[in-house]
Amino acid sequence: MxxxxxxxxxxxxxxYVAGTLARRLTPEGAEVVVVNAEPDFVQRLRLHQLAxxxxxxxxxxxxxxxxxxxxxxxxxxxxxxxxxxxxxxADTDGGADEIGYDTLVYALGSRSDDRGVPGVAEHxxxxxxxxxxxxxxxxxxxxxxxSGGGKVVIVGDGPTGIETATExxxxxxxxxxxxxxxxxxxxxxxxxxxxxxxxxCDRLGVTVLEQAGVEAVEAGRVLCAGGTVLASDATVWAAxxxxxxxxxxxxxxxxxxGRILVDRTMxxxxxxxxxxxxxxxxxxxxxCLPLPMSCASAGCTGRQAAASIVACLTGREVEHxxxxxxxxxxxxxxxxxxLQIVDHEARAKPKYLGGRKAARIKAAVLRMSLWITSRPxxxxxxxxxxLTGTPKPDGKTAVTPRSAEKTPAAxxxxxxxxxxxxxxxxxxxxxASACPSRRPSRRRSGQPxxxxxxxxxxx
Numbered sequence: 001m002x003x004x005x006x007x008x009x010x011x012x013x014x015x016y017v018a019g020t021l022a023r024r025l026t027p028e029g030a031e032v033v034v035v036n037a038e039p040d041f042v043q044r045l046r047l048h049q050l051a052x053x054x055x056x057x058x059x060x061x062x063x064x065x066x067x068x069x070x071x072x073x074x075x076x077x078x079x080x081x082x083x084x085x086x087x088x089x090a091d092t093d094g095g096a097d098e099i100g101y102d103t104l105v106y107a108l109g110s111r112s113d114d115r116g117v118p119g120v121a122e123h124x125x126x127x128x129x130x131x132x133x134x135x136x137x138x139x140x141x142x143x144x145x146x147s148g149g150g151k152v153v154i155v156g157d158g159p160t161g162i163e164t165a166t167e168x169x170x171x172x173x174x175x176x177x178x179x180x181x182x183x184x185x186x187x188x189x190x191x192x193x194x195x196x197x198x199x200x201c202d203r204l205g206v207t208v209l210e211q212a213g214v215e216a217v218e219a220g221r222v223l224c225a226g227g228t229v230l231a232s233d234a235t236v237w238a239a240x241x242x243x244x245x246x247x248x249x250x251x252x253x254x255x256x257x258g259r260i261l262v263d264r265t266m267x268x269x270x271x272x273x274x275x276x277x278x279x280x281x282x283x284x285x286x287x288c289l290p291l292p293m294s295c296a297s298a299g300c301t302g303r304q305a306a307a308s309i310v311a312c313l314t315g316r317e318v319e320h321x322x323x324x325x326x327x328x329x330x331x332x333x334x335x336x337x338x339l340q341i342v343d344h345e346a347r348a349k350p351k352y353l354g355g356r357k358a359a360r361i362k363a364a365v366l367r368m369s370l371w372i373t374s375r376p377x378x379x380x381x382x383x384x385x386x387l388t389g390t391p392k393p394d395g396k397t398a399v400t401p402r403s404a405e406k407t408p409a410a411x412x413x414x415x416x417x418x419x420x421x422x423x424x425x426x427x428x429x430x431x432a433s434a435c436p437s438r439r440p441s442r443r444r445s446g447q448p449x450x451x452x453x454x455x456x457x458x459x
Contacts, residue, residue, distance in 0.1 A: 024310045035075055035087065113239070122217075122219075162330055255282040260281055277301040287346065338352060
């Protein structure tokens, strides 16, 4: 039987893992199915630009995966049954279906978190997804047409809030932008970077309200703690992100915030055939601190998960790849930015890089991220590994195939994963190919050792 690997989500982490597995595992032994709700790749790091009115490239996933052997299934994940190894999905036409798996890669990312504040869901916009960013863009366009701009209030002074406020202020100079910070503006930055951020806000005309908690969002205004009321034609909520409750509802062991608890190899601590990457994973970095939700974390957790799965399925030792978070890169419009490096304890180092050079570096990073994601198998070793117990081309190792059909190339709206219609049906997965819950591992030369010797994975 072919070992079916189902990847839920085709963001930065999911697309990378799927491409790596397709390149490193033989099609005779493994098939890779990617399930994603959107037909296009979403550059989440640039959604604030999309909302501000700029055009952002969105490659079609069918083109991204063409020629890789990866099967693309356009559907929304609705539930997970890890005991039966089944993923429940809703197709774009509203129909329900189930997809079986042998190994699951959970990469569904995160969404905006209203933190229980009344009125956020009804009256606020966000830039956590492409549809919501487009709704904000349309609303801002309407304000520009009616009055040449309007009052825009951004709640949250993390990187997303800062980037959204400065981008809108620069791209839509007729708008009056206010940024609400719960504490000091840029509290996680160094003193020099904070000063740079304040100067940028002053230059762009962004009003900053510090030490202000938001108690409610209403149509046309934001209610702050202490009685402050801000008029608002467009309220943008950027005060945090959260994951969908799918993993918790399925019985996977999760952290308090709902992220899947994983070991050092990105494997679920409760279900060994499930791996989690990106924002969905509560992973410990090499400094034994939780990795933050970020594109950088998506990259390093994706690399580790791909390496772990390939090693596990081919009988090799699992190699530890680096899990390091080196800092924040914040854009302040198109011509300014801040690059803040952090130390081993995730604290801002005194030195930072600001201005046009920082902006150019971030722009280059974004271009490279898109280029790599659009070519998921580029640069990977060409040698494919045979799965343990699967046939080699010479036919020496016998195996009962799951299906006589060959794995098709990626397709935009494949129905081959429907029950009874192709090789990716919801039939029970093969038990012989299940990977053991633990395998020996080795570290790369120079990788930091965990300071807690009693726990190799820092969990």
